[in-house]
Amino acid sequence: MGAAKPVYVGVDVGSSRTKLAVMDDRRNLLGFAVRKSGTDFYATAERCLETGLQMAGVPADAIRYCVSTGYGRKNVAFSQDTRTEISCHAKGCYYYFPMAVSIIDIGGQDNKIIKIDDNGNRISFKMNRKCAAGTGAFLEEMSARLDIPLEDMDGLARRSTEMVKLGSFCTVFSGTEVLENIRSGKKVTDIVKGLFFSVIKRVMEMDSLTEKVVMTGGVVANNPYIVEMAAEIIGHEILVPEYPQLTGAIGAALYAMDIRAKLADTQSTEA
Amino acid sequence: MAEEKKSWRKPIKATKEMGRIMAEYFYELHDADQTRKQKIAWCTSVGPAEILRAMGFLVHFPENHGAMLGASRMATDLIPVANAQGYSPDICSYLTADIGSYLKGETPLAKAYKGIDSVPKPDVLVYNTNQCRDVQDWFAWYAEEFKVPLLGIHTHRNIVDVTEVYIPSIAKQMEELIPPLEEISGKKFDMDELKHVVALSRKCSDLWQEVLFTAANVPSPITFFDGTIHMGPAVVLRGTQAAVDYYELLLAELKERIQNGVAAVEGERFRLYWEGMPVWGRLSSHAKLFAGLKTNVLASTYCNSWIFADFDPEDPFMSMAKAYTELFIVRSDHAKEKYIEEMLDFFKVDGIIYHDAKTCPYNTNCRYGMPQRLEKKTGIPSLIINGDLNDLRMISDEQTKTNVEAFIEQLEERK
Structure with a gap:
């Protein structure tokens, strides 16, 4: 039996979800995993690794290098290096769309606009x-307030006929606005679309956008209607990678590949 | 990857001497407070301290106390006390921390200097609005509290070029301080004494500039974080021989470092400029964060603000008026941009960090498109971090860390 093919692992420990990507040396995505980050980042990352390796069909000793990223990037026992999620999202997006783009990443706790x-x-x-x-x-927060499951939001927003506009910057004040709209008999579908619109507005005001726009992150993965709404606002199509939630992890795996190659170069020069 | 990166920063030997002269300064004020043998004036940090010294006052600077409240991380607990008195959490957190400190009877001086349990009570309060309007409101609160006279200089703002349109009116306001100060101090104004004090302030300023400008050397022998500590004498002791002597000592040490190729941040890879206030409660952690990334934040507009190149002992009033109006914070965005552009070039920096201080709009220069304009003009990338000078409730350490690390990764890609 020959040695398993080498793989590179990227793990993105976000505030809400932990994402992991396993890639081979030809930059193919072989396996991945997504789990709630929970309170024990180390354990969650380990469980993601097990799932990712299983999906890739490779043993743990096939891992040549691992880079972690995200809020809990320092809480991954098996990673050898770290990069910020900003660099990893940029690298992950460029993997899918090798061109100059503005990336809008909507995460669990923070949003980013990255230009490459x-x-x-x-x-x-x-x-x-x-x-x-x-x-x-x-x-x-709003799904709890409206007492609707998070996963139902996309479908509800799509059925809106008269979107409710929410004006506040603040999550707490927006919550009050939502209550006012419920009191005045507005439909939940219209309120949910208003929430989506609010998310888009908050992100759009962070920075100007260049011609090509890519959207990534868990919110986009779970609510593709947000992308359609954003595209309508900016007036042209928005690119979305195959796995929008995984771009950070994929970027980290690509960094792992680069770092490993550099190390190999250094070692061969020194030898 | 559970391990933090190793950080390293070179301590400055002269710090001990600074500690000694600062202690002397505070104990002298404390003694005057207890005995009332010498009059005490409170003054804004870029106010007319020279006039006060020349007239025999000992001078307390509430902003210095505000910074101490920030650095000691006492501010965040004291600010709400002032908030509850109607001073909003959105206004200057030096003001709110300082008033909160007074109301609660807590001061960092008590921890640092045995026997001192409060700031010295003033006989007069003198402000200059060249920095902001908040200082006026701040001092007005104490004037009411202590029932002492409040005097002020009202400086023009957003000045493009400092010309004759502005200077004589400021000089006149300074001259008009003399009669009430004579009455309060019980001393006759002596022009020769003012000339002497202005000459010492000028010497202090020149030496302070030399100290800060050593950072132009590659590698830099000093960091911005060192600067925020070592600026103490330039703020509270300018106009005295003690400040002059101290900066001669510090400068000699930094020159020696340059001669021996000693870097303040070992293995300096990137050089950054800091625009805006320091985050006083995070000085040490920010210094470690940057040092861990082998990056030296080596220069700043903030520390440079105590360089008063226009002081001229032969023409004290007009030159003080000019010096205190030439200040960066008084100037238009156009003048500010030109200044920063020159500094970026002079200090040979790779990037600039703007601190968007929630409660200090006057020392925050990234809210009207300046980073974008300067980046377009110079090609030097910038990063904005959100925070505050004193109110740690306005800070997300994790966001700051991620932003800084991502910025350094961006600089690495450009190399």
């Missing part, structure tokens, strides 16, 4: 400020 050039180099980035308005946390 034709060569995949990052030009600039912006993260949301202190407030969680416009993030996945905002939708989670």
